[in-house]
Amino acid sequence: MQLPAEYLVRMEKRLGRAFPAFLRAYELPPVRGVRANTLKLSREALSSLIAGAGEPVAWAQDGVYYEGEGVGHLPAFHAGLLYAQEPSAMCAAPLLAVQPQERVLDLCAAPGGKTTQLAAAMRGEGVLVANEYVGERARILSQNVERLGVVNCAVVSAEPSALARQFPRYFDKILVDAPCSGEGMFRKDETARAEWSAENVARCVARGADILEAAATMLAGGGKLVFSTCTFEEGENEGQIAAFLARHPEFTLEEEHLLYPHEVRGEGHYAALLRLQDAPRGEAKPFPITRDRAAEEAWRAFEQDFLRAPLHGKLTTLQDGRMYLIPREMPALTGRVLRVGLELGKFEKRRFTPAHALAMAVRGEDVRRTHALTEQSVAAWLRGETLPTDMADGWGVALYRGFPLGLCKATGGVLKNHYPKGLRER
Secondary structure, three states: OOOOHHHHHHHHHHHHHHHHHHHHHOOOOOOOEEEEOOOOOOHHHHHHHOOOEEEEOOOOOOEEEEOOOOOOOOHHHHOOOEEEOOHHHHHOHHHHOOOOOOEEEEOOOOOOHHHHHHHHHHOOOOEEEEEOOOHHHHHHHHHHHHHOOOOOEEEEEOOHHHHHHHOOOOEEEEEEEOOOOOHHHOOOOHHHHHHOOHHHHHHHHHHHHHHHHHHHHHEEEEEEEEEEEOOOOOOOOHHHHHHHHHHOOOEEEEEEEEEOOOOOOOOOEEEEEEEEOOOOOOOOOEOOOOOOHHHHHHHHHHHHHHEOOOOOOEEEEOOOOEEEEEOOOOEOOOOEEEEEOEEEEEEEOOEEEEOHHHHHHOOHHHEOOEEEEOOOHHHHHHOOOOEEOOOOOEEEEEEEOOEEEEEEEEEOOEEEEOOOHHHOOO
């Protein structure tokens, strides 16, 4: 493996006598992990469901090491039962110790590993705002939030400074997984090695400082903030935090961790936990609710036919007819809003059509009509094929081992497949 020469000089100076052990770590294959989506099942249940699940990750109660090559083809992946995440990266979100009913912000959230960790801890309660400035990455983030069945999350794409103006002293917990030089990606990502430079390190230090300043503005008094990176650069990590604390004596450093690949079973990560002293808590305007009586009546009729019990939350109908169920505490948002709470479906031409997100957010036992997929038929389902069924006519959910995989509609013994075309296996 060809590593940047200047990077090696920096690391030898940083590590001293530990440098040879650090270099030897690059001779080993990358370490992989998966995290159980505990909104749906336990870590133990996931380990019994997929081949390749290994030992638990010590710092993440829902994580296990994974010996397989990938998970994107697995039915369990499509059912939102797991998230593929590098084990070291699992260390940051648990430091926040988020609780249900809190206001939580993931400021640099794509592709969604840490967002979905936070969501699992919140158990569908409170408000989670996941932000990603880069549009395409925000779209991937939104897809992962949907796949894992998260109901209390808004996904937005905005500059951190714009959010800071919108939410002064608003959030109880904030996670900043800052853009970085990516040295913890070198063992598995040739592009990260090729793009490394001292100039990029300096840019990342400056960018990280700006993002950290925005986050500090949004943290409520007594709140916690975690700053993390997947790099080993002192300037991006300990130096960044030391400089921030010098500017902000109202913050204290409670924990700091730097995981190296020669010391832990993982690619490496940095995380620091900061706490803000008590201060007045800010408020925000509530999310603007748009009522459409015809749309709501259509949804309620569908809900009664589709589910065994009604869902709880505030209904809002967007201009394009999409309907959402949002947490009662959801604030008004800024930037491009990709999703807000749970997308129920769309009302157009006087008809309600359910959304894939709805199927991913409910439990199989909550749905009136279901079709159980076998190990043989699940592959055909994921390709978008029509199947025979004994399910009663109407909308329902296709189940994999009792877990929803997507919407279906039965007519006369034929099961029409409504799994989104962009997600289907080829």
